Amino acid sequence: MIPGRMIPESVLAALKLACQESPHDHDMRLHLADLLLQDGQAAAALEQAKVVLSGEPDHVQALRLAAWAADEAGETQTAARYHRLHDALTGVIQGAAPSTADTPPKAVLAGPHADSPFEDEPLVDSAADQRWDLQTPRVTLADVAGMDEVKRRLELALLAPLSNPELLKLFGGTLRGGLLLYGPPGCGKTFMARAVAGELSARFINVGLSDVLDMYLGQSERNLSEVFALARRKAPCVLFLDEVDALGRRRSQMRHSAANVVGQLLAELDGAKASNEGVFVLAATNSPWDVDPALRRPGRFDRTLLVLPPDLEARRHLLELQVRSRPVEGLDLPALASRTEGFSGADIGHLVASATELAMEDAIKQGKVRPIRQVDFLRALKDVKPSTRAWFETARNAAQFANDNGEYDDLLSYLRGKSSGR
Ligand SMILES: Nc1ncnc2c1ncn2[C@@H]1O[C@H](COP(=O)(O)OP(=O)(O)OP(=O)(O)O)[C@@H](O)[C@H]1O
Ligand SMILES: [Mg+2]
Structure with a gap:
């Protein structure tokens, strides 16, 4: 957060509208809260953080923002409460018991590790x-x-x-x-x-x-x-x-x-x-x-x-996961998946972020919100390139050289499949 920065009203308006359209997009709402806080609108920022906390009371980032916003708004007691919750969740509070949210259930490991010494764990x-x-x-x-x-x-x-x-x-x-x-x-x-x-x-x-x-x-x-x-x-x-x-x-x-x-x-x-x-x-x-x-x-x-780059179906799935919480319209995900051969999961993340930025930029220019469309992705594809090729170039030689006992067979057969166009 950079306090005291003027945020253009059009950006705030665009984000507010987008939050109305996708009320469950917590990341976007927190982004709005953060910008409101930077803009000096602490009370409004606190309201947005509270909306997120009403759906997800242990959302660490929302707690942190709520604490800052309440501080700024002069609501000292409320701020202290949010700070306490935040610190308890992130385990940094001195002298306090760790919050239950940070303590995993014994669940699956009940078998061979039933006597795992949870109770002996130091409090701090x-x-x-x-x-x-x-x-x-x-x-x-x-x-x-x-x-x-x-x-x-x-x-x-x-x-x-x-x-x-x-x-x-x-x-x-x-x-x-x-x-x-x-x-x-x-x-x-x-x-x-x-x-x-x-x-x-x-x-x-x-x-x-x-x-x-x-x-x-x-x-x-x-x-x-x-x-x-x-x-x-x-x-x-x-x-x-x-x-x-x-x-x-x-x-x-x-x-x-x-x-x-x-x-x-x-x-x-x-x-x-x-x-x-x-x-x-x-x-x-x-x-x-x-x-x-x-x-x-x-x-x-x-x-x-x-761990290989995602195949066609996995790329479609990744795109779907990434756009799920964003306002989108008329996306052809299978077509995008087929244009992202060689992209890593992280590259796909960059592509979605870049398309979102382009749509935002356009919304600000036009003065009205619009969803992210295929055309934004196609424009973003001009800039975001697959990052995995260089690794495969180096890996091919290294794996051939070190494959005495066949431990890189799977990599080499993947590379052979690639070069034969499979
Ligand atoms: N198969 C996948 N499913 C879901 N998300 C993925 C997948 N692959 C990558 N991602 C996303 O891409 C991000 C980057 O992946 P991650 O950091 O796990 O890569 P890595 O293989 O550990 O890379 P590095 O070698 O640089 O450490 C992840 O945080 C995740 O959001
Ligand atoms: Mg890693």
Whole structure:
């Protein structure tokens, strides 16, 4: 929010009208509230935030906006109430119990993890814990477009055993090794990992390995042990290690031997010092061929899952998901899907945002609101280009070179299919 900025009346009028037409579009209403607040109309902003909160009382962004707006409007007590709710939900309040909204149900993991120590969880996260990106995702696999093969394999490797503890016992009791998601940027690796956590009603910790690595002696190891400790305390928890290739690449750049860090990671994965029950580690990378070989040995990240750009049907589905909450008219989604070959999920997000901007721009120019139309998408398509091609160019060589034991067969066969025009 940039307070004190004049917002053109036409923009506010356009947004108000759009909110009337799509009363359940909370993102748009909060955008309006934000602009009203910037424009100095705090009371009106508060009203809009309240509308969102009446439908979604735990909407964190709406609570934050409501608190700011009430502050600005001089409603100190109301502001304090919204601040308290916001802080309790985001877990930053000192000395207060975490809000129930932030505590996942024991649900699916009742089987093998029935004694998971929720009750022993400290009431307040320590300052060290707050350094990490701990989330309680609401998305589930149903929110992931396409990726049927990835879903099937995750189901087999992780979800089915967890929801059928008897089956797990029958086959030896523990889940073996981690899964390594790989593929071009923006195609949903992080999104998928978050959805797995949502599916398990588990917490989610998103760790970029480059954030863990520290050039000072011993600090990387301490960071790793801290984040694993947090994951164990928050179990059930999906610990998502992103950019695991950073460990391989940094070997030569780090001041002390990266072998210590790899060793520490392996020890944490093996649960050498503490039980990893209820902690599910997923890893991701854009370049699996750069991942330290020690991490790829059996029982570690030995199984790769290729996350490809969405196919035609998945692109149609993604477009549908993205435009669902926006005012649109006469869109031919199948036609748009067929014109977005090679687009990642993130590219499709950019396309929809860009078409929306064009429609807004036109609405402001004409002085009246109009929905987003096919023509806006066609214009946006001139600017938004698929971002995955460069990755496939590099990946082709790397995969051929590193495919001794066939681990990149699926990627190479996808590339062969592409070049033969299938
Ligand atoms: N299959 C999908 N279904 C729904 N949304 C998707 C899908 N793929 C991508 N997205 C959307 O695109 C965004 C970017 O995807 P995400 O960050 O998961 O990609 P990534 O593979 O982790 O990329 P990177 O390699 O850059 O980390 C997501 O936040 C999500 O909104
Ligand atoms: Mg990612």
